[in-house]
Amino acid sequence: MLAARGLRLTVPGRTLVEGLDVALAPGQCWALLGPNGAGKTSLLHALAGLRDPDAGAVTLDDAPLAGLARRAVARHVGILLQDESESFWGSTLEYAMLGRYAHQAGMFAPDAAAESAARAALAEVDLAPHAAQPYRTLSGGERQRARLAQLLVQSPEWWLLDEPLAHLDLGHQLAAMELVARLARSGRGVIMALHEPLWAARYCGHALLLYDSGRFRHGPAQEVLTQDHLEALYGCRLAPAAESAAPLFIPIR
Amino acid sequence: MADHLAARLGHALRRLAATAVILAAPLSLAAGLWFGSVHVPAADWFAALAGGGSEAGREIVWSLRAPRTASAFACGALLALAGALLQVLLRNPLADPSILGVSGGASVGALTAILLGLPAWAVPGLAFGGACAAAGVLLVLAVRLTGWNVHRVLLTGVAIGAGCGAVVSMLLALASAGQIQGMLFWLLGDLSGATRPAAPWIALVAVAVAAQPLALRLDALTLGPVKARSLGVAVGATQALAFLAATVATVAAVMVAGPIGFVGLVVPHALRLAGFSDHARLLPLAGLGGGALVAAADTLARSAAAPLEFPVGAVTALVGVPVLLALLARTR
Numbered sequence: 001m002l003a004a005r006g007l008r009l010t011v012p013g014r015t016l017v018e019g020l021d022v023a024l025a026p027g028q029c030w031a032l033l034g035p036n037g038a039g040k041t042s043l044l045h046a047l048a049g050l051r052d053p054d055a056g057a058v059t060l061d062d063a064p065l066a067g068l069a070r071r072a073v074a075r076h077v078g079i080l081l082q083d084e085s086e087s088f089w090g091s092t093l094e095y096a097m098l099g100r101y102a103h104q105a106g107m108f109a110p111d112a113a114a115e116s117a118a119r120a121a122l123a124e125v126d127l128a129p130h131a132a133q134p135y136r137t138l139s140g141g142e143r144q145r146a147r148l149a150q151l152l153v154q155s156p157e158w159w160l161l162d163e164p165l166a167h168l169d170l171g172h173q174l175a176a177m178e179l180v181a182r183l184a185r186s187g188r189g190v191i192m193a194l195h196e197p198l199w200a201a202r203y204c205g206h207a208l209l210l211y212d213s214g215r216f217r218h219g220p221a222q223e224v225l226t227q228d229h230l231e232a233l234y235g236c237r238l239a240p241a242a243e244s245a246a247p248l249f250i251p252i253r
Numbered sequence: 254m255a256d257h258l259a260a261r262l263g264h265a266l267r268r269l270a271a272t273a274v275i276l277a278a279p280l281s282l283a284a285g286l287w288f289g290s291v292h293v294p295a296a297d298w299f300a301a302l303a304g305g306g307s308e309a310g311r312e313i314v315w316s317l318r319a320p321r322t323a324s325a326f327a328c329g330a331l332l333a334l335a336g337a338l339l340q341v342l343l344r345n346p347l348a349d350p351s352i353l354g355v356s357g358g359a360s361v362g363a364l365t366a367i368l369l370g371l372p373a374w375a376v377p378g379l380a381f382g383g384a385c386a387a388a389g390v391l392l393v394l395a396v397r398l399t400g401w402n403v404h405r406v407l408l409t410g411v412a413i414g415a416g417c418g419a420v421v422s423m424l425l426a427l428a429s430a431g432q433i434q435g436m437l438f439w440l441l442g443d444l445s446g447a448t449r450p451a452a453p454w455i456a457l458v459a460v461a462v463a464a465q466p467l468a469l470r471l472d473a474l475t476l477g478p479v480k481a482r483s484l485g486v487a488v489g490a491t492q493a494l495a496f497l498a499a500t501v502a503t504v505a506a507v508m509v510a511g512p513i514g515f516v517g518l519v520v521p522h523a524l525r526l527a528g529f530s531d532h533a534r535l536l537p538l539a540g541l542g543g544g545a546l547v548a549a550a551d552t553l554a555r556s557a558a559a560p561l562e563f564p565v566g567a568v569t570a571l572v573g574v575p576v577l578l579a580l581l582a583r584t585r
Contacts, residue, residue, distance in 0.1 A: 098484055
């Protein structure tokens with residue numbers, strides 16, 4: 001169980017969330033929705049232990065994250081960051097292999113399992129032919145998939161994804177969501193910041209809405225992802241679109 | 254299929270490059286023992302290497318050329334390692350040992366010793382003091398007071414370097430005509446006083462032993478500190494160790510050879526462009542390549558126009574710049 005207890009996150013001059021209690025259970029897939037600047041990224045960083053909460057705590061199976069070694073945390077909690085430094089000089093394969101760091105015994109060089117895991121992960125995100133290509137020459141969407149492959153190599157129980165669909169074309173957006181759904185079915189817990197309620201409604205059983213006022217709302221997706229709630233969340237009017245398995249809203253003027 | 258062939262070819266070229274660097278190290282040392290202002294006949298030279306031959310031959314090879322060549326190699330290796338570490342730490346491809354302000358501090362110390370006419374041993378002594386003082390100021394101002402903020406560390410190092418540069422200009426203005434040549438040589442990198450290779454070699458072994466186990470963590474750090482932490486790296490401890498190793502390497506090299514520019518910049522980048530991006534291979538190859546480059550450059554500097562000597566820093570740059578430019582032009 002990855003849980004936030006009485007979590008308060010602030011940035012200078014503003015409170016992002018106050019008194020947030022939320023728990024991710026294995027097999028659950030959560031959507032994290034909110035307008036720009038509402039604190040989605042800050043919340044994901046806090047859940048990954050990359051940012052100290054201003055109050056409250058994040059716990060991993062009831063142990064506070066802050067008290068665990070980084071390697072131990074990284075074996076259980078993985079995060080797809082929204083942006084990262086682009087100064088990596090190695091190949092796409094070497095990039096994916098870095099996901100293995102938290103698991104390997106030796107510190108000197110990647111172990112034997114790293115390469116096979118990385119090749120399998122690259123194949124899973126459709127990047128196998130790019131394994132030998134320098135990471136920095138990949139396109140934006142290809143990099144995003146390489147990051148997913150690195151997370152597959154890291155193989156955490158808890159997947160925190162910050163805009164996993166960014167830069168992906170429609171086909172690869174679907175592939176990424178299917179991948180996430182498979183992970184959840186296999187017992188991993190997922191929470192992902194999304195900007196598209198359509199994907200959230202189709203793939204996530206739970207949703208957490210962060211309003212820019214510091215308030216929040218969470219629960220089962222079908223109760224949270226309603227027209228009223230989403231209109232209030234994004235400050236725009238929505239209209240229900242055609243019949244579909246999951247509720248689908250399009251913005252209107 | 255074409256991709257596969259290209260990958261195989263790239264792999265073969267990388268092996269060739271690694272072999273060349275590894276061979277260059279002993280070759281540069283041998284060249285340092287072979288070339289010089291005095292020609293030692295081949296038979297005498299080989300006999301001297303084995304510990305026999307004429308006394309003059311032994312004296313030249315073992316008492317004059319060997320300590321200097323060994324010092325040059327160690328200094329080059331230290332500077333290249335410091336450069337490789339700093340480029341990751343500061344996430345800036347232009348980072349090199351001079352950016353810490355440590356070289357500037359050493360210059361102030363060395364020039365003060367020359368200006369005051371202190372005995373020869375005082376020059377490296379005061380250079381060491383100046384380098385340590387600059388490193389200490391940087392540590393306190395940038396690292397302790399502000400945490401590890403890359404931009405602040407860089408700016409603080411540049412500011413310390415600029416301050417030291419101003420003092421160096423003052424010292425040059427105060428110096429007599431006779432002192433100025435010695436000062437300029439020191440500022441351009443000078444190994445003529447490097448008769449005791451033990452100190453830089455001890456520093457080199459210590460730095461290599463400290464840095465090599467960090468290799469994987471440095472790989473992760475190239476993705477930025479936040480990403481590295483998310484992968485499980487203890488970022489603070491890694492940065493502190495790497496920074497300490499880079500500082501020790503710079504201080505040890507600058508104290509012996511003066512601020513030889515460009516080695517710390519060109520060697521790691523040339524290796525990265527040649528395809529060695531992982532620090533497990535980059536660090537040892539940078540050490541060997543940097544050592545070979547400075548040992549060869551120093552041999553050239555003292556024997557090309559003997560008895561005239563060129564500043565080793567100038568020769569290093571003259572050799573290194575075309576290599577880097579060629580690699581930049583060839584690779585995407």
